[in-house]
């Protein structure tokens with residue numbers, strides 16, 4: 377049986393090769409980065425707290441981590457989600473037990489970016505964490521208001537205003553939010569404005585607790601100089 381499994385894996389990974397998110401080189405499916413890049417990764421596994429948000433992130437938004445998450449987001453590299461999510465799982469395990477959560481969900485995309493990109497990178501990360509931990513994934517939140525792309529706004533106050541009342545919970549999942557401990561996933565925590573709005577709607581619907589996790593967090597909130605990445 378193992379032999380057939382190996383053959384199936386071989387063909388699967390020939391068609392869907394696994395790449396190192398830090399250099400783009402091919403890696404075997406059991407690795408999270410190539411032999412050269414993996415030793416260079418140094419997770420800080422920090423908890424950031426702003427307003428309603430408590431967010432666990434393995435890395436700062438800089439260097440190879442910044443490049444990897446922007447490639448996942450803007451350069452059509454959805455396969456990087458698998459590797460990046462493993463680091464998020466380790467960061468979570470540093471501060472919490474998986475049994476501290478009942479459900480896992482993600483920050484929803486705008487219809488426009490989902491349509492243009494073809495995927496929601498936060499959903500991919502959440503589903504990978506779900507597969508690793510056994511936590512039940514649900515799309516609990518939807519976007520109900522058109523907003524500017526947060527990535528394009530430099531100013532923290534404007535970011536906050538931009539996403540105010542932009543989210544709502546999905547009514548049919550009301551029972552999966554009330555009194556539940558929820559893990560909310562996004563890719564990047566900048567000012568925390570988006571996460572804060574999503575936490576707010578979950579708490580308004582009776583969530584017992586909401587903990588956030590992102591792959592990276594921004595220490596210097598000045599986003600200028602990031603415009604080399606055009607949003608697709």
Ligand SMILES: [Zn+2]
Pocket residue numbers: 396397398399400401409410411412413414
């Ligand atoms: Zn590499």
